[in-house]
Structure formats: structure tokens, C-alpha cells
Amino acid sequence: MTGTDVVDEVLDSLYDAIVAGDGDAAVAHTSAAFECGAAPLHVLFDSMIPALEEVGSRFESNQIFLPEMLVAARAMQAGMELVRPRLAAESAARIGTFVMGTVAGDIHDIGKNLCNVMLEGAGFDVIDLGVNVPAADFVAAIAEHRPDAVGISAFLTTTMPELVTTIDAIVTAGQRDGIVLLVGGAPVDQAYADRIGADGYAPNAVSAVRTVKALMGVA
Ligand code: B12
Incomplete structure (x- = not known):
């Protein structure tokens, strides 16, 4: 053997x-x-x-x-x-701060946690807001941590609209400029991400890292 x-x-x-x-x-x-x-x-x-x-x-x-x-x-x-x-x-040099969370009403977190592990490995300081995160908590975390990038997960077709609610809240709070905004989760795809005004989407943790680095210009 x-x-x-x-x-x-x-x-x-x-x-x-x-x-x-x-x-x-x-x-x-x-x-x-x-x-x-x-x-x-x-x-x-x-x-x-x-x-x-x-x-x-x-x-x-x-x-x-x-x-x-x-x-x-x-x-x-x-x-x-x-x-x-x-x-x-295996972590690389520090490249930025990433705020991540799963939207309100959704308690799936394995995929999100996997992205966090890969992002940390790539050199991000990850602030994990956990699961079932209301839009207002994303806004508060962005105000507090001033991240370079924000990731929002939704894993159910029924919680996908919360991605829109969360992005709207970020826009309303005047925080949209200056952050790279990614969305993800199994039911999300590139077309949906484009439609709701995200900067990027990735189908898995490896491409999430690649995508955020490319959008930040540190690829
Ligand atoms: C484990 C699991 C659960 C666990 C969750 C435990 C936990 N701590 O996460 C429990 C048992 C709690 C659960 C509950 C439910 N679940 Co569930 N669950 C799953 C299951 C089997 C696996 C999900 C998973 O972890 N996948 C593995 C990870 C690695 O993949 P991933 O999540 O897609 O993540 C990757 C990408 O999406 C991406 N990604 C993830 N996040 C982000 C973020 C960003 C920014 C980016 C760029 C990328 C990215 O990278 C990740 C890593 O590669 C799926 C089936 C499946 N095959 O997906 C059903 C599934 C998601 N569940 C489902 C359902 C229906 C439910 C319940 C409603 C069941 C019920 N009747 O109560 C509840 C909902 C509870 C709630 N309110 O959230 C359905 C959803 C159907 C739909 N289309 O909406 C699925 C698809 C099962 C099915 N085939 O029917 N579930």
C-alpha cells in the first residue's frame, strides 16, 4: 500500500x-x-x-x-x-480587514467559517459576526472596524432577500464607497450578485480569497 x-x-x-x-x-x-x-x-x-x-x-x-x-x-x-x-x-503577510456574517434568519455557517479560515490563511484579519446577523449589525461593525472588505452569506433561497436588505442598509449608512462587498452561499450566483449591487461573488472559499484580492488590487 x-x-x-x-x-x-x-x-x-x-x-x-x-x-x-x-x-x-x-x-x-x-x-x-x-x-x-x-x-x-x-x-x-x-x-x-x-x-x-x-x-x-x-x-x-x-x-x-x-x-x-x-x-x-x-x-x-x-x-x-x-x-x-x-x-x-501557512498564513501570508497581513493584507486587510474582512467583516463576515450570515444574514438574518439564516443559521448556516460551515461555508462561511470555511471562507474565514481561508481568508485568515491569506492574510486577512477576519471579524466574524456569526449567524442570523441583522443588517444593522453589519452597519455597526463596518463603522467600528473600517474593513477593506465585507462578506455577506445567505444559504437559503428564503434568506437571499436579506442580502438586498443588508446592502441597502450599508448604502443608506453611506458606507458603500471604499469597501469591497462580496456575497456568497449555495443559492447565490454571479448574476444575482450583479443584480443586487455586490462587487463580487465566489462559489467557494478558494475563489472567495482570489476574488477579494483581485478586487482590492492585491492579487
Ligand atoms: C449542514 C446543513 C444544515 C445545518 C447547518 C449547521 C451549520 N452550523 O451550518 C442545519 C441542520 C442547522 C440546517 C438547518 C436548515 N437547513 Co440546511 N443544510 C445543510 C447542508 C447539508 C450543508 C450546508 C453546508 O455546510 N455546505 C458545505 C459548505 C462548505 O458549502 P457552502 O455552504 O455552499 O459554502 C461554500 C460557498 O457557498 C461559499 N461561501 C459561503 N459563504 C460565503 C460568503 C462569501 C462572501 C463568499 C464570497 C462565498 C461564500 O464558500 C463556501 C466554502 O467553499 C445543506 C445541503 C448542501 N449540500 O449544501 C443544507 C441546506 C442548505 N439546508 C436546507 C434547509 C431547507 C434547511 C432548513 C430550512 C431545514 C428545516 N426544515 O428546518 C434549516 C434552516 C435553518 C435556518 N434558519 O438557517 C436546504 C436549503 C434549500 C434552499 N434552496 O433554500 C439545503 C440546500 C438542503 C436541501 N438540499 O434541501 N442545515
Whole structure:
């Protein structure tokens, strides 16, 4: 068996642990993957995220229900705690401040947290406002932290309109100029981002970093 085979086997076990919602096993397999020399991004993108995608499609087809989806998400988050410091250790020189949050009415945060980890790794100081964030809290955070960029996530079709509400509040507060404004989350796309007046959109954490750096002119 080659080293690559061993890593693949551990990543398969990690995938199964997340799908099964077994947090302890997820942590153990994440740890084992690093001991075998797996790169943090390999662990994230070739095991953890596909596992959650599988959970999403099982939920959609009524094979599992909300409690199972919740434990799977917790298992993923537990494993991600081991990934975070490894990505941060690869951190580049500081390039700016990024305010990030999930809109009001929406409690999904795994994708947002993943973007935060990647942004920190790229050299941003990330101010994470958390989930279920009212537009007024984005406005207050921009006033307090004077960020270079702001990221707003919405993960449900029903909470996408909150992106508009939040951008409107930022415009009304006179804060729109001078910040790079990104939107994201699974139901959002480039056309929607253009329509609601965002500067950028990215479908995943890697391209979120690339996009914000390009828009800031630090690519
Ligand atoms: C885990 C999960 C949950 C967990 C969330 C736990 C947590 N802490 O986040 C729990 C169980 C709580 C949950 C609840 C619900 N969920 Co849910 N959930 C999911 C699931 C399985 C995974 C989401 C996820 O983490 N994906 C993995 C991450 C890495 O991907 P991502 O979120 O897309 O993020 C990436 C990009 O979007 C981008 N990105 C993210 N943010 C940002 C920000 C910026 C600025 C940029 C540039 C980019 C960017 O980069 C990220 C990383 O690559 C999805 C199914 C799926 N396949 O997506 C359903 C899903 C999102 N949920 C769904 C639903 C319906 C619900 C509930 C309404 C269920 C219910 N009946 O109560 C509730 C809503 C609760 C609420 N008010 O928010 C639906 C949404 C359908 C829709 N179109 O609106 C989905 C799609 C499942 C489905 N197929 O039906 N959910």
C-alpha cells in the first residue's frame, strides 16, 4: 500500500464519519489524515465537503431528517477545528480587514467559517459576526472596524432577500464607497450578485480569497 492509498483510506473513513454524524470518529480520522501527511485543503475538499454534500442530497430525498443533518454538521465542525490551525500556520503577510456574517434568519455557517479560515490563511484579519446577523449589525461593525472588505452569506433561497436588505442598509449608512462587498452561499450566483449591487461573488472559499484580492488590487 502506498502513502497515497493510506491517506485515501483515512479520508474515506472521515467521509463516512461525517455522513454518520460521528464527531469523535471525525476528529480521530482528521487527526490520522494529518499524521499520514495529508494537506489541509485535501482533507477539506476531498472528504469533508463532499460528505456534507452527500448529507444534503440525502436530506433532500427524505432519506435523513433535520437531526441527522445537524449531527453531521457538528461532526464536520469538530474535524474542521483541527484543519483551522494548520491553514493559519501557512498564513501570508497581513493584507486587510474582512467583516463576515450570515444574514438574518439564516443559521448556516460551515461555508462561511470555511471562507474565514481561508481568508485568515491569506492574510486577512477576519471579524466574524456569526449567524442570523441583522443588517444593522453589519452597519455597526463596518463603522467600528473600517474593513477593506465585507462578506455577506445567505444559504437559503428564503434568506437571499436579506442580502438586498443588508446592502441597502450599508448604502443608506453611506458606507458603500471604499469597501469591497462580496456575497456568497449555495443559492447565490454571479448574476444575482450583479443584480443586487455586490462587487463580487465566489462559489467557494478558494475563489472567495482570489476574488477579494483581485478586487482590492492585491492579487
Ligand atoms: C449542514 C446543513 C444544515 C445545518 C447547518 C449547521 C451549520 N452550523 O451550518 C442545519 C441542520 C442547522 C440546517 C438547518 C436548515 N437547513 Co440546511 N443544510 C445543510 C447542508 C447539508 C450543508 C450546508 C453546508 O455546510 N455546505 C458545505 C459548505 C462548505 O458549502 P457552502 O455552504 O455552499 O459554502 C461554500 C460557498 O457557498 C461559499 N461561501 C459561503 N459563504 C460565503 C460568503 C462569501 C462572501 C463568499 C464570497 C462565498 C461564500 O464558500 C463556501 C466554502 O467553499 C445543506 C445541503 C448542501 N449540500 O449544501 C443544507 C441546506 C442548505 N439546508 C436546507 C434547509 C431547507 C434547511 C432548513 C430550512 C431545514 C428545516 N426544515 O428546518 C434549516 C434552516 C435553518 C435556518 N434558519 O438557517 C436546504 C436549503 C434549500 C434552499 N434552496 O433554500 C439545503 C440546500 C438542503 C436541501 N438540499 O434541501 N442545515
